[in-house]
Every structure is written in structure tokens, then in C-alpha cells.
Amino acid sequence: MNKGLLVIFAFVFGMVSAQQNAYYQQYAKYKMDIDVDAENFTYQGKQTLTYTNNSPDELKVVYFHLYWNAFKAGSMMDQRVGGQGKNGDSRLQKDGISRLASIPKNEEGAQNIHWIKQNGKDLKFEIQETIMKVQLATPIKPNSSTTFTMDWDAVIPMQIRRAGRNNREGIDMTVTQWYPKIAEYDYDGWATFDYIGREFHAPFADFDVNIKIDKNYVVGAGGTLENPLEVKGYDDKANIKTDDKNKATWHWTAKNMLDFAWAADRDYTVENFTVLDGPKVYYVYQKSEKTKLWETSKPYLTQFFQLMNATFGRYVYPSYSFIQGGDGGMEYGMCTMILGEGTSLEGLLGLMVHEGGHSWNQQIMAYNESMRPWMDEGFTSYYESLIMHQLFPPKEATANPFVGTLNGYRNFVKRGIEEPAVWFGDHHDNGSAYSVASYTKGELFLVQLGYIMGEQNLSSTMKEFYQTWKLKHPTDRDLMHIAQKVSGMDLKWFQNYWINTVKTIDYGIKDVKYDATSTTITLINNGTVPMPIDFSILTKDKKVVNYQIPLNMTHVWKSKDIYGDFTTLNYWPWTQKEYTFTIPYNKSQISVLGIDFSQRLADVNLADNMVEVK
Template sequence: MQKLLLTIVFSAICTLSFSQQNAYYQQSAKYKMDIDIDAQNFTYQGNQTLTYTNNSPDELKVVYFHLYWNAFKPNSMMDQRVQSQGKNGDSRLQTNGISRLASIPKNEEGAQNIHWIRQNGKDLKFEIQETIMKVELDTPIKPNSSTTFTMEWDANIPMQIRRAGRNNREGIDMTMTQWYPKIAEYDYDGWATFDYIGREFHAPFSDFQVNIKIDKDYVIGAGGILENPSEVKGYEPNANIKTDSNNKATWKWTAKNILDFAFAADRDYTVETFTILDGPKVFYVYQKSEKTKLWEESKPYVTKFFQLMNATYGKYAYPSYSFIQGGDGGMEYGMCTMMLGEGRSLEGLVGLMVHEGGHSWNQQMMAYNESMRPWMDEGFTSYYDDLIMHQLFPPKEAVANPFVNTINSYVNFTKTGKEEPAVWLGDHHDDGRAYSVASYVKGELFLVQLGYIVGEQNLSLIMKEFFNQWKMKHPTDRDFMHVAQKISGMDLKWFQHYWINTTKTIDYAIKDVKYDKTSTTITLENKGSIPMPIDFSVLTKDKKVVNYQIPMNMTHIWKSKDIYGDFKTLDYWKWTQKEYSFTIPYNKSQISALGIDFSQRLADVNPADNFIEVK
């Protein structure tokens, strides 16, 4: 009896320990910063107090900070990567295959020079490793406890090569993104200490209180709440600008529970605002001119964008959002987007706003580790991008499926032989185009193919439930699959493995059709390497569409409905079996056409053999 009791107690302790080690947690930080900018010389002085809370079950003896601007100089890791990739790399970092970083003048290099860092008042040892700063703690941070770091540094604002920097090509003076020593994220996978090579970012949710001193003639746009609009330029018509002895104004910004604090500064900014019903207050901060006249026309489209995202995915969590002219293309940050402003067309400008604004859901509120899983962030954002742009700018020719162009882009790229798996780390793709297809295109088609498998109604439920469960957290693909399988009832692990971890492709074909007096027998063939359930349709002479579902045994449960029409379910197709035959009660005289996937959602790399027109 005693032995049995000991066994039960030991088992309970092990179970409790396991559950504690695997329970979800997330770290948090609170920044208080005072920044003094020398606008003439493009430098600034910084002081920071950071309260960091360790909600993990682990004792932390070291912490890590990101110093992103250290990448913007000759012979940095980013420069070396661009040089080694040549014309296969990121085109924005090169000119004719030659790295733009290699020729940055010394006075325009990026630099974040740490003077000192202290923990609870005690000096700490630190080591700068390119864009990562390793800090040895005086006192380990125990689980469920907090500590305070103070830090002083100065920085040189780099030439704008990628996202951040001075004097962008549209004439914006300063784009201040990833500009401060930023504590790295710590989670079940350990510290997220990826070197900055030019791709994406990851951080804990944090609160910010940032005071920025700058020449009184500057206007600042930022992701946050401006606490003293009446004391600075641009936000109130009768502002009484307060200055110090150096003729500088102090901008006081706050933000809660965001991943980063970004801002841009220019003397020629105009600030415009409008409020969306049941949505955020939107700020446009840009140089108003003939070249940016489309910003005014974009406002009703941006309003509709926020309303559609709130309805289809989940409600935007923050009180405001700023679109700021300041980047090299577009990039999302906490409560704001930095973007080029001189749009060539209204649809192009709105498309940029929709994509970058869409990252507020799939990056800012659903804070994936982009360095590890860029396909979730970029892909899921691109999915809603196409879905919403299809509604904002309906195509001239009626097309039911808004993802047709994305599928065609993917199919064409598979023929180049350059495809790389989406599971690869963001900065470790060998080819810039391969990275884009893996992250943006295959990430988007992950959801399109999932909708094809489980039904569009189920996909909509999956996305809403995923957002409700994981907003303001750091979900992984495993968390997404848990929700997808629970709602659909299907086993979907095989699909994620094939689509994300491999470059295998879908290729089905109609191999044979035999007509009888009262029926037709069709033989399909799986010529590809990814098995899929199949939707098959018949168009009758009297213009009726009859749909059939051929399930695949690996899902174990079949979809029960789909928005593309009712269907009859046939026997399942074993994934090990290359051919499948079935008979339909229509003869040749009754059929106009038949084929695989009339909805054109299936990412089949050779769709030409999927359809037959019956004459």
C-alpha cells in the first residue's frame, strides 16, 4: 500500500512539473526613454529605464538586446550576406548585384554606442556581437519576478538603406525604426537572438513612455498616443509650442502592449486624422503635395479596410493607427506603418496600406516569431490582403476566387527549380525570390488550400477562433493547427508537413473518360507528390453544375459544406493509390464540361489536364 501511495504521489508531482514547464507564458517589459536628437548631425543621445518581468519558469542569468542599426555599415553581416547572394538576394539592398551597404560613408554608418548598462543600480558586463548585445546579470532574474535595467547610449542615424535611417528617397529627414536597444524575446524556445540580416523582427509585448527632444520646426509621426499635442507642431491648429533653451520641443508619447515603438520626423509633414466607426482614430502623416494627392482619396478605402478586418478576423485592439510617409516601400510597426507615399495609382497606394495595416493583426496582435516562421506573418497577411482588395477594387472581369493570381504566381515559380521550403528561417533563404514565394505566396496558399480541404465556412471559423484565443500572445504553427483540427475535426498534420516543410507539389489529372448510354466513368490520376482530397464538377448541357467530393483517407472526416456549392460525397481516395475511378449518372449528350476544382483554389502545378470540354 505504501509503495502504491508513493507511486501515485510521484506521478502527480511529475504531471504537475510537466504541466508547469509546458504552460503558456510570455515576458513583458516597460520602457521609459528620454531622447535628445541633434537633427543637423543626424545623431541622438538616449537614456532608458527598462522594467523587465520574467514570467517564465526559468531563472535568467543573462539577457540579450537587439542593436539593429549596427547592421548598416560596410562588412557587417548584412553587407556580407548581400555580397554573397549577388543578384539572387534582396534587390532593395543592392544595385546591379552590388551591396549598397558596402559604400555607406563613415559618417552615415549606423551605430548604437552603449555607454553603460546597470541592473538595479549595479554596473553590468556586456558584449556587443554585431546586432546582438549579450548582458551578464549581477543578480539572476528568478521566475515570476521583475528587475530594472538602466542604460545610456548615443546613436548615429544611418543612411537609409532598408526601413530605417536618414534622408529617404522621398525627402523624409528621419525614419526611426528599431532605433533603441531592444530587449529580445524569451520563450519556450529560448532567447530569440537572430542577427539582423534584413528580414524580420521579434519582441515581447511592452509598454512605452518616450520623451523626444527635437528642433521645434519638426513634426513627428509615431505609433502611439501623443500626450501633449498642444505643445508641439502639427497636431493642433493653435498649438503653443513649448521650447527649451536650445529651441527644442519635447514630444511625449505613450503606448501600451505593443511590440516596438517607431517614429519618423520631418519639417514638412502634414497631419490629418479621421475616426472609423467602431475602429481606431487614423492619422496620416505625410508631405502633402501633388505627388501624394492620392492619400486624400484613400481615406474611404482605409475606413472600409479596418471595418472588413474587424468583421472577418477580429477587432483591432489599439485606439489609433498612423500611416507615416517614411520607409523604403512599406513596413509595419506598433500602431503604425512606415511607407513610401508617392503612389502611382490609387489601387497601388491602398494596396500598400492594406498589406502593411493588415500586419497589425498578423504581426502586431498575433505576434509570431517572424524570424522562424515568416510564412505565418507574411502569408496570413497576404491572404487577407487579397481577400479585402478583391472587395475594395473588384476586377473588371468577374472572378469568384480572389486568389487566382497568387496560385498562378506560385505555379510559375515552381517551374524555375528555385523553390525553397517555407519552414526555412527567414534570413537563411539562398534566393530572395525564393524567400518571397515561400513566405508570402506559400504562406497565403496554406490558407487557400486549407479552405479547399475543410470548406470555406470552417476556415472562417478557424481564423476567428485562432485570433480570439491567441491575440496579444505569441502563437506558433502548432497552436494554429490545434485550432484548425479541433474546429474541422480533421487530421491536418500531413498537409502542413507537405506544404510548409517540403517543396513537393500538387498535380492531379483526368486520365480517362468512358461514356456509356446512361453514365460516364472517369479515372483520375495523382501525378504529383502531395496528396489532396479532390472536388470534381460536371457542367450539364442545361447549365447546371453538379459537384462531387472525393475525400482523402488521411483526414478521416470529410468536409460537409462549402460556399462553392453543394456536393455529393464519393468513396475516399487512399493517399497511397495513384489512380481513382468513379461513375456519374450522366451520358455524353448530357455533359458540356467536367473537371477537377471548378473553383480554381487547388494549387495544381499543371491545371491544363484538369478539365475536359465535351463536344
């Protein structure tokens, strides 16, 4: 081949490769008309969905999620929960037995699809548990749109997990993951994850939803209410507009969200306040002596939104609603469903801060949480710990908000049942192992990154990550690209160890020898995850002197940290078991010496990390 043709071939191949690997995301627009039979906990639904294929692929089939089909005896969720025994999700069990197995027939969840059409043509579809596979009449070509129309009815299930009727605090309807929702399609293909009770994923979408329901109900939702003067609860000047069946229609809209969720109850009170430089916040709850802490929580929630805006990035939607409903807490677009009868302000705020924090992770950053729950749950837990530490400073002063999480991780590791965080959310065999892998290991992923690269670099990384990837669907690879760019370090080794394995960190002080003018220390790596080491001494005159022992795999060393200046020593090769160094202080000058005075390192055995010099 001559050189000219070779150059042309290389250019064309490069262009094709760039196109194939370019980022894209699908988009949907939902127009729904919902007619609710509140007495029987059912509804009739009509939906028009405009779907845009921004991928380079021609789509011949599409998939929809039908989550409520899981809420019945014999479903895959029931089978999974029943098969796990006491190792499963306690909210889905009673005495180790699946609660789904005993759902009365008339309270089983159901989404009955009557028909679906594409541009007016009837389509063939197949229901596979919580997934509906639809054969298209006309393939959707790249960079083109198509319109689906659909008619269905649904039964609001017995409240078992998140969605359902008559929750334990007396909320009539929590209506979440409730409509036929088109699945996400990206470089990894269709995200057709069966619903077994854990995480979700979806393309960004616009919503225009009309909910017709008995006029005595108040509806709370994640979105903008377009007709507050025609319905109950949102405006004192409202003149409720009803049809011949005494039903009012609630008109909600939302843009660029993953889902639309709502709840309805006859006894809801609606309150609101506006956060300076933040969203308008709505409280939709049963106001009583049991929920009196909601009023007290308002100034704390104001601080929460302001702190998140400052430390991560600005909240992008116009409002956010805290709605009493569901079980525990669960995040959705512009709202969360939470149990509201708090016994302590800190407990209620912890739930509100965590679920509200998901707005930045699950909703705005929109990770594929079915594949990477550790990014959504873990990063949300990180900011929860950080902000709760500021809202409720501990009585025992500590600069580290993550001590509790680290101690919980150490205690769990001793049980020997840890599972890798890389596993899909619904595929963990043990409920506790899922929680640690997703919440704890995900939170500590960022804590360890701060320890390795310095807290200033971590903060810069997370802000740039947010600004670059908000309202998209980033992966851990995208985060690591920015972390490595900001720090200059190679960090792939850390992600591999922390996320893909259950190996642990365990460094210790093996030997200390004192001379007239110096002290020689030998450290040992008893663990299976290599790390750089921060080592410090506390002198007799209460001065802290810090040293950094870099890990050779990072190739660039930490240059600063908020926990004080330090002297950088020679690097420690990751293959080397022991490391010896000498510091210019003798025994009479040292009070305490040890590893990680900042208490950030996820070392599973702290017993050999400190030496008190007597």
C-alpha cells in the same frame, strides 16, 4: 513500488510537466528620453527598462538587439547581401553589389552603448554585431522583475532598408528598430537572431517616450501623443513649447506593443479621421501633387478596418498611423512606414492594406516572424487579397480572390529554385525563394486549408485563433490545434507537406468513358502532395453538379463549402496513384467536367484538369 506511491508519483510528475509546458510570456516597460541632433542625424538616449520574467527559468544573462549596427560596410548584412549576388534582396543591392559596402563612414548606423546597469549595479556586456549580451549582477528569478538603466548614443544611418535618413522621397528621418531592444525569451530560449535585413521579434511592452527635437519638425509615431498642444502639426491651437535650444519635446505612450517607431520631417502634414467601430487613423505625410491619392484613399481605409474587424477580429489599439517614410512599406506597432508617392489608387491602397494588415498578424498575434515568416507575411497577404478583391472588384467576375497568387506560384515553381517555407527568414539563399516561401506559400496555406476543410470552417478557425491568442505569441501548432478542433479533421499531413517541403500538387484527368446512362472518370495523381479532390460537371442546361473525393488521411470529410452542395464519394488513399468513379450523366448531358471549378487548388499543371465534352 506500491500502488499508493505510484499514484502520488504520477500526480506530481503530471503537475511538474504541466508547469513546464504552460504558456507564459515575458513583459517589458520602457521609459526613454531622447535628445535628437537633427542637423547631424544623431541622438542621445537614456532608457529605464523594467523587465518581468514570467518564465519558469532563472535568467543569468539577457540579450538586446542593436539593429542599426548592421548598416555599415563589412557587417553581417553586408556580407550576406554581397555573397548572394543578384539572388539577394534588390533593395539592398545595386547591380548585384551590396549597397551597404558604399555607405559613407559618417552615415554608418551605430548604437554606442555607454553603460548598462541592473538595479544600480554596473553590468558587463559584449557587442556581437547586432546582438548585445549582458551578464547580470543578480539572476532574474521566475515571476520576478528587474530594472535596467542604460545610456547610449546613436547615428541614424544612410537610408538603405526601412530605417534611415533622407529617404528617396525626401523624408528626413525614419527611426525604426532604433533603441536597444530586449530580446524575446520563450520556450525556445532567447530569440537572438542576427539582423540580416528581414524579420523581427520581441516581447510585448509598454512605452513612455520623450523625443526632444528641433521645434520645426513634425513627428509621426505609433502610439498616443500626450501633449499635442505643445508641438507642431497635431492641433491648430497648439502653442509650441520649447527649451533654451529651441527644441520641442514630444511625449508618446503606447501599451502592449512589440516596438515603438517614429519618423520626423519639417514638411509633414498631419490629418486624421475616425473609423466607425474602429481606430482613429492618422496620415502623416508630405502633402503635395505627388501624394494627392492619400486623400482619396481615406474611405477605402475605413472599409479596410471594418472588414478586418469583421472577418478576423477587432483591432485592439486606439489609433493607427500611416507615415510617409522608409522604403516600400514596413509595419510597426500602431503604425507603418510607407513610400507615399503613389501612381495609382489601387497601388497605394494595396500597400496600405498589406502593411495595415500586419497589425493583426505581426503585432497583435505577434508570431515569431524570424522563425515563421510564412505566418506573418503569408496570412497578411491572404487578407490583403481578400480585402482588395472587395475594394476593387475585378472586371472579369470571379469568386476567387486568390487566382493571381496561385498563378504566380505556378510560374515560380517552373523555375526550380523554390525553398521550404520552414526555413528561417534570414536563411533563404535566394531573395525570390524567400518571397514565395513566406508571402505566397503562407497565403496559399490558408487557401488550401479552405479548400480542404471548407471556407466556413476556415473562417471559424481564424476567428477563434484570433480570440484565443491575440496579444500573445502563438505558433503554427496553436493554429493547427484549433483548425483540427473546428473541422474534426487530421491536418498535420498537409502542414508537413506544404511548409516543410517543396513538393507540389498535380492531379489530372487520365481517362473518360461514356456509357448510355453514365460516365466513368479516372483521375491520376502526378504530384507529390496528396489532396482531397473537388470534381464538378457543367451540364448542357448550365447546372453545376459537385462531387467530393475525400483524402483518407483527414479521416473526417468536408461537410459543406460556399461553392455549392456536393455528393461525397469514397475516399482516395494517399498511397493510391489512380482513382476511378462513375457519375449518372451521359455524354449528351455534360458540357464540361473537371477538377476544382472553384480554382482554389494549388495544382501546378492545369492543362489536364478540365475536359470539354463535344
